Amino acid sequence: MADTFADVELRRLQPEHLAEWLLIEKATFPDPWSEPQLAGFLEKTRYQCFGLFQLNRLLAFCVFTTVLDEAELLQIAVTPAEQGRRLANQLFLLAAEKLEAENIHRILLEVRVSNTPAVQLYKRLGFSEDGVRKGYYPTTAGREDALLMSFSF
Numbered sequence: 001m002a003d004t005f006a007d008v009e010l011r012r013l014q015p016e017h018l019a020e021w022l023l024i025e026k027a028t029f030p031d032p033w034s035e036p037q038l039a040g041f042l043e044k045t046r047y048q049c050f051g052l053f054q055l056n057r058l059l060a061f062c063v064f065t066t067v068l069d070e071a072e073l074l075q076i077a078v079t080p081a082e083q084g085r086r087l088a089n090q091l092f093l094l095a096a097e098k099l100e101a102e103n104i105h106r107i108l109l110e111v112r113v114s115n116t117p118a119v120q121l122y123k124r125l126g127f128s129e130d131g132v133r134k135g136y137y138p139t140t141a142g143r144e145d146a147l148l149m150s151f152s153f
């Protein structure tokens with residue numbers, strides 16, 4: 001499987017991308033953020049929102065919140081038809097380059113232990129497992145643990 005795609009590019013998300021972003025958001029998360037929430041991320045400087053585009057089509061996005069030299073990865077998602085092609089890997093590495101250029105030295109995240117594609121992605125990227133937050137996420141069957149992971153530059 002190819003690990004990089006030459007015909008895709010990273011861009012910062014803008015208000016004109018909201019409709020496409022919302023479509024991916026709704027298709028990939030059971031409890032998606034609303035359009036006003038997405039618009040709010042674009043307005044506040046502590047959030048950094050990136051999209052991976054092929055021509056002018058948004059294929060994937062990620063959202064970070066930053067404090068001093070740390071960032072937290074809040075969401076990363078790939079449009080369903082393009083999942084399984086390592087696009088999230090490429091998106092994360094390109095976005096991390098931008099964050100590093102802004103003096104971010106560590107990225108943290110929380111992920112559901114059952115989210116195998118995401119956990120695999122983060123492990124392949126070199127995230128380390130820092131701990132478990134018991135019963136952090138609600139599920140239809142009760143509660144689910146969060147895996148705490150971090151990535152240092």
Ligand SMILES: CC(C)(COP(=O)(O)OP(=O)(O)OC[C@H]1O[C@@H](n2cnc3c(N)ncnc32)[C@H](O)[C@@H]1OP(=O)(O)O)[C@@H](O)C(=O)NCCC(=O)NCCS
Nearest residue numbers: 028075076077078083084085086087088116117118120121
């Ligand atoms: C998590 C996500 C961003 C990964 O993006 P991607 O570009 O499809 O990632 P990859 O192609 O690198 O696949 C990730 C890994 O999951 C595996 N995988 C893909 N689909 C899978 C599935 N349905 N079940 C189990 N594993 C799967 C891949 O084989 C790969 O593992 P590998 O590195 O061992 O080969 C994408 O699956 C997604 O958008 N999920 C919905 C949103 C989400 O849960 N985001 C993460 C939390 S914010």
